[in-house]
Amino acid sequence: MMFFNPSRLRFARMRRGFTKARLAKELGLQVRSLQGYENGEYAPEPDKLSTIGEVLRFPVDFFSGDDLPAIEPETASFRSMSKMSATLRNTALGAGVTAFLLNDWIEERFRLPEADLPDLSDLSPEEAAVTLRRIWRLGEAPIGNLIHLLESKGIRVYSLAIEAREVDAFSVWHRAQPFVFLNTFKSAEHSRFDAAHEIGHLVRDRHSMLHGTAHSPDMEREANAFASALLMPRANVLARGHGLLTLEKLIHLKHTWGVSLAALAYRMNQLGLFSEWAYRNLCIQIAKNGYRTSEPSPIRPESSQILRKIFDALRSEGINRAAIAKELCIIQDDIDNLTFGLTLSSVTSPAGSIKNINNRQFIS
Secondary structure: OOOOOOHHHHHHHHHOOOOOHHHHHHHHOOOHHHHHOOOOOOOOOOHHHHHHHHOOOOOOOHHHOOOOOOOHHHHHHOOHHHOOOHHHHHHHHHHHHHHHHHHHHHHHEEEEEOOOOOOOOOOOHHHHHHHHHHHOOOOOOOOOOHHHHHHHOEEEEEEOOOOOOOOOEEEEOOEEEEEEEEEOOHHHHHHHHHHHHHEEEHOOHHHHHHOOOOOOOHHHHHHHHHHHHHOOOHHHHHOOOOOOHHHHHHHHHHHHHHHHHHHHHHHHHHOOOOHHHHHHHHHHHHOOOOOOOOOOOOOOOOOHHHHHHHHHHHHHHHHHHHHHHHHHHOHHHHHHOOOOOOOOOOOOOOOOOOEEEEEEEOOO
C-alpha cells in the first residue's frame, strides 16, 4: 500500500481553500473521518484517496511525498492581514510553498543570480531607497523593467493568479533566499508598486520577517514610502515636474516612472509640486474619471525574464510543463499560475544568454 503523508492532505486542502467541513461534505465523509486522515490516525482507502485527489486537483502521488516546507503567516509581508480571511491567506501561502518546490527543481538544473540585498533597517524609507539605488548603481534614472531588476539581484519572483484585491503581493525569506509573489490580476502599474513595496520589506524588515515579529501598519506605510522613493527618485521627479501640472500632463508623465496616476500625484504632492488645494482638486478629478480603479493609458505588464530563459532552455531539451508537473506531483495549472502564464512552447531567449557551467545552466 502506498505511503500516505497526512500533512500533505492538510496542505492540499488549505491550498485549494477548503475548510474541513466543506471537503468532508464533498467527499461524503464525516468531519471526524477527515480529521483522522489529517491527524495520521489512519490512511484513506485507495479509492477514497483518488477521489480526494480529484476534488483537490492534486495527483494521488502528491500525498506520498515528504513533509513540505511551511510559511508561517507572521513571516510573510501580507499588506492587509486584518482584511484577509484565513482561507485566502492559506491559499496564497500554499502557492508560495508550491513555488519553493518549483524553485528547488529549477535550481537543481540552473544556476541563478545570488541574492544581493543589503540590510537597510536603520535608515528611513527615503534614505533606504536612495542608498539602495546607489548600491545597485541605478542613479536617478527611472527603472525600466522592475521584475528584471529584482531577478538580477537574486530575488526569486513568482506570480499569484489569485483574483482577490486583498492579496496585492507578499514577500518571504526561505533558506536565506528572498522571494516575491505578485498578483497578476492587478494593473501593471499597481504590480510595479507592489514589487517595490516588497523590496522595502526585504531590505528594511528582514529581522521581523525572519523571526515572525508582528507585522504593523507602520511597516506598511514605510514600505509604501520606500516604494514611492525607489520608483520616483526625488531629483528626477523635481526636474520633470515643473510647470503647470494638469491631469493630462500627469497621465503622460506617469509612463516615465511606470507608476499609477494616483501614486505619481501623491509623490509630487509630497515633494511640494502641488499646493494642498491643487492636490485635493486633482484627487477629485482622478476619482471622478474612475482612474483609481481603471488606470488611464495603461502600461504593459512585466513578466519574468529568468523564467523565460529557463523555459527556452527546457524546450530545447524537450522538457515540457507536463514533465515538470509530473515530477513535482502537481498539476500544470499550478506551474502556469506561478510563472506569469508563460509556456514552454511559446518563449524565446536572446542567443548566448544561457551558458553551461559545471553541467548546470547559468541564467544571467
